[in-house]
């Protein structure tokens with residue numbers, strides 16, 4: 579019999595990759611998305627099947643982590659074997675402007691979902707995955723960070739996720755639920771949201787290459803992150819729920835790079851070498867061969883409190899889940915730049931023919 583999974587946040591980067599691998603593994607997949615006045619399902623469009631065909635295995639529902647009755651009804655209707663809670667207000671900088679909403683969706687939202695399982699008496703049947711985050715380590719207390727490293731959140735986003743982490747642990751211990759936290763370090767891909775720094779950079783490189791943009795504006799170039807590929811990380815989520823018991827696992831590559839290095843590699847993919855001149859907010863990145871300014875600093879992208887360095891130790895996941903990241907940092911950057919170059923080329927071609 580096919581297993582049934584419920585994915586909140588299915589229209590996001592991770593939701594889309596996870597839905598894809600679960601369908602490949604033979605699951606029936608129910609995704610939850612928020613209502614929006616603009617179209618927001620592009621990442622899962624290719625998973626839709628003709629409803630008149632037999633054997634349809636992908637279903638979408640409207641829902642919201644701030645709406646408890648909706649969550650209870652969804653869990654009751656779908657009767658999932660596995661719930662992956664990926665829905666969140668996931669932008670760290672935005673959380674400084676919307677701290678209450680972030681706490682409600684990311685913190686209390688997790689509680690609502692756990693309570694839905696309990697209210698319906700499904701604690702023994704339904705396994706639960708919580709999208710925890712390396713942002714919990716914030717002002718890091720040791721490097722590299724592992725499951726035992728103390729947390730020190732540095733944003734409303736991280737503080738909300740801290741509550742979600744502990745309430746997941748608590749429901750595991752109090753009610754014997756199979757509930758797990760995946761402490762995922764940054765994971766990116768060509769379908770990453772366009773305001774996260776990696777995708778912002780690769781889109782700008784592609785736009786500059788196509789003559790559609792002159793300069794890329796960024797904040798803190800010295801921040802370091804442990805960047806992996808989202809496709810690898812969703813496999814790790816699934817593996818956590820296949821264990822005999824729930825647990826908490828770091829997924830990371832074990833390698834950290836600065837935003838500056840990401841910029842350099844991304845421009846290198848299109849044959850441009852960046853030469854940095856100036857200091858602090860006056861620093862600029864120039865095209866070494868033409869002298870054109872390509873990168874400038876915009877103070878608006880600095881955060882009230884920054885997380886300077888995140889570097890994960892994924893050895894528990896290696897040992898217990900047999901999980902390893904596959905994509906290297908360079909391959910990740912190249913794949914993202916290539917995809918954005920292609921996307922701009924397709925749009926330009928479409929526009930050209932439309933107005934021919």
Ligand SMILES: C[C@H]1O[C@H](OP(=O)(O)OP(=O)(O)OC[C@H]2O[C@@H](n3cnc4c(=O)[nH]c(N)nc43)[C@H](O)[C@@H]2O)[C@@H](O)[C@@H](O)C1=O
Pocket residue numbers: 668669670671710711712713762763764765773774775776778795796797798799801802803837879880881884885
């Ligand atoms: C694991 C974790 O991963 C993500 O959170 P994030 O690390 O904050 O991701 P980001 O791509 O927004 O920033 C990375 C770094 O890059 C710096 N940075 C410089 N200049 C710009 C800039 O212009 N834009 C942005 N966004 N960041 C910039 C910024 O200050 C920060 O130090 C989310 O998925 C989150 O949900 C999550 O859980």
